């Protein structure tokens with residue numbers, strides 16, 4: 001069941017969203033060649049600890065529980081990369097996805113950052129994925145069904161010569177990180193016939209396009225978490241927690 005949130009509840013979600021935004025600012029300032037992904041994770045872990053926020057990714061159930069507060073996915077890694085000793089090098093792109101619960105409400109946001117100078121292919125990928133997220137947010141008040149937004153997101157990405165990952169989707173968010181509905185970044189008959197939903201005031205969604213430079217196909221590495229592109233071409237991921245208010249979309253995880 002999709003929960004609609006009152007203006008008071010949406011206001012109560014802001015501190016969690018703002019802490020996630022602060023976490024992104026902190027890692028963005030720290031990203032440089034030579035830093036390890038584990039060091040980036042530690043920055044966010046400390047920030048959440050200091051704020052008394054509950055990290056939502058650490059211990060997330062799977063074949064093995066997710067071991068960190070942040071998913072860090074470099075280059076061909078799509079999502080769910082595990083922070084570790086890997087040192088970033090100039091020319092990498094690094095996707096940082098994190099979420100927390102603060103005062104009983106959740107926030108979730110991802111951003112893909114360049115490390116030093118990146119090539120044209122990666123610049124195009126970051127620009128298109130970020131603009132795909134922006135497009136979806138702008139359409140929330142112009143369309144009546146999510147399927148209409150999803151098909152425009154997909155058309156935008158494919159029109160730019162890139163592909164949308166279909167194995168993973170966004171989600172409703174509130175007291176829990178993953179709530180109804182599922183929020184795919186692509187159109188399908190299943191979405192239209194069974195899983196579509198009306199864009200109404202009070203919806204709070206984590207919208208999170210994942211876009212690949214090459215094939216849309218992905219595979220799972222043997223660590224049971226890291227998802228990579230099948231052709232090992234780069235992938236990008238951008239996500240905001242967005243509330244649909246009477247005044248329009250409100251980005252809870254924007255700075």
Ligand code: MG
Pocket residue numbers: 097098099108109110208239
């Ligand atoms: Mg996320």
Ligand code: MG
Pocket residue numbers: 108109170171206208239
């Ligand atoms: Mg999410």
